[in-house]
Amino acid sequence: MTDQLAIQFVRDALTTTILLSGPPLGFALAVGLAISVFQAVTQINEMTLSFVPKILAVFVSLILFGPWMLNTMLAYTNAVLAYLPQLAR
Numbered sequence: 001m002t003d004q005l006a007i008q009f010v011r012d013a014l015t016t017t018i019l020l021s022g023p024p025l026g027f028a029l030a031v032g033l034a035i036s037v038f039q040a041v042t043q044i045n046e047m048t049l050s051f052v053p054k055i056l057a058v059f060v061s062l063i064l065f066g067p068w069m070l071n072t073m074l075a076y077t078n079a080v081l082a083y084l085p086q087l088a089r
Contacts, residue, residue, distance in 0.1 A: 005087075009080070016076045020069050027061040028054045 035050045062069075 005083070009083075012076060012079065016072060019072060023065040023069070024058045024061045027057040031057040
């Protein structure tokens, strides 16, 4: 295995990780911001009010983006498995 191939594997792994974690984190961020603004406007300081909508938003994002995320993971796995014969050299 050459250094460039190892760097490419790490780069692809990090890119795939960022792509797959983006939608759930983005949904949680947007819902958290909306709940924070709502709590600031209404002066409600209930801690559980922020957690339940975030969890629901993450589940919704996983349902919406699940097929795309699965295809992305499968494409990366297939690419890694395709390089296995080259790693044996």
